[in-house]
Amino acid sequence: MLSHLDPVFLARVQFAFTVAYHITFPAFTIGLASWLAVVEWRWLKTGDPLYEQIYRMWVKIFAVTFGMGVVSGVVLSYQFGTNWSVFADKVGNVLGPLLGYEVLTAFFLEASFLGIMLFGWNRVSRRMHFAATVIVAVGTLISAFWILSANSWMQTPAGFREGADGLLYPTDWIAVIFNPSFPYRMIHMVTGAYLTTAFVVGGIGGYYLWRGLHVKHARIMLGMAMIMAIFVAPMQLLFGDMHGLNTFKHQPVKVAAMEGIWDTEKGAGLRLFAWPDQIEERNTLEISIPKLSSFILTHDFNGEVKGLKSWARADRPPVAMVFWTFRIMVGLGMLMIATGLVALVLYIRKALFTTRWFHLWCVAMTPAGFVAVVAGWFVTEVGRQPYIVFNVLRTSETISPVAAGPIAMSLAAFVVTYGLVFTAGAYYILKLIGKGPDSTGEDAYGSHGVKQPPLVTDLAAGTGGKDV
Secondary structure (H helix, E strand, O other): OHHHOOHHHHHHHHHHHHHHHHHHHHHHHHHHHHHHHHHHHHHHHHOOHHHHHHHHHHHHHHHHHHHHHHHHHHHHHHHHHHOOHHHHHHHHHHHHHHHHHHHHHHHHHHHHHHHHHHHOOOOOOHHHHHHHHHHHHHHHHHHHHHHHHHHHHHHOOOOEEEOOOOOEEEOOHHHHHOOOOHHHHHHHHHHHHHHHHHHHHHHHHHHHHHHOOOHHHHHHHHHHHHHHHHHHHHHHHHHHHHHHHHHHHHOHHHHHHHHOOOOOEEOOOEEEEEEEEOOOOEEEEEEEEOOHHHHHHHOOOOOEEOOHHHOOHHHOOOHHHHHHHHHHHHHHHHHHHHHHHHHHHHHHOOOOOOOHHHHHHHHHOOOHHHHHHHHHHHHHHHOOOOEEEOOOEEHHHOOOOOOHHHHHHHHHHHHHHHHHHHHHHHHHHHHHHHHOOOOOOOOOOOOOOOOOOOOHHHHHOOOOOOOO
């Protein structure tokens, strides 16, 4: 029975499954490391032990998610050899060094100083401990730099040539690393990681306030998270628009799938809802806003947008998945912006930390960042199909010479193993959240709280514009 299955499809499903798990961890740890650096800086600046207690709680969560990210990332590397050996052979000269630099410049840096973050209390000075936290945060950004550079090159390849042996060779490393889509993809992904962390922290803070637990700590968590929602979520909309315009220039077929546009149109409407039918080459149940897609993509209400029919059927991505995952990502982004606006109104009314329905809403928004990141990743990767390196190598041409049976069995093993391992990790994280910050009243270095500065830091300190 397994012999009748398509090995290319199974290999893609296996990689999609493992990468969907993996990407949630870097998306969280990138933002969490930077937030921990800010929290520790606030502790050093104010001497308030609340910040130290919050740090100690969240650094344990960071350690667990960092470890699970490493484990899930190693699996991806092995799949290049087991399922995608032809791909690894053809592009190894280009992508191999980029992935190697990620290990040398980022992973070793993170892993080395993570030990100081976790076990350096009372063993190194406060400034040295803070430096370790900052170094780990920088390490996560360096890691994102190399991984996104490699992935962006697969989307918009540049700076290479194809040899007589069929292998790809770099000719300009600057063009390879800083390929046309990389700057936009980098800023969009990192900002998404920051928002993912913000809504997790805000959700936990909202949960504590809703339950009346760890109230002082919860106000700090929710306040700092809402600063990100107020200022960074609208910026992400701008970054997403810039990324979309870049994609429209370099991968117009992907944009056509994202928008569900089949026929080339001038004054193309924005499809709010539709059910793309790839066989019939049309949409059913379509609801659209006239000319808005053209305005967004060309800044002209009558601008021309190429439809999917401009490309051969064999060159089109799976339209329905790209169309709907794009809407999930954008929809959650709009909810994040709305959350920030409501938080700003509540803060002005001095009710941010007393409005229980808003706290419950923040709890509901806790997974929003994860879902948006995974949905965006599917838009990016599925929208590139049928190419593994856009317009250079087809996915079907780069699979290993393996039968469907072994791939199916290893996929089943991954599902079971990941389910067990990551359920255990999630359970431990929930236990840490349930325990909450350790309120000892004095930090590890014996310093006590001092008065905090006003204005924006007043929100971060959890006063909501009034004394508590």
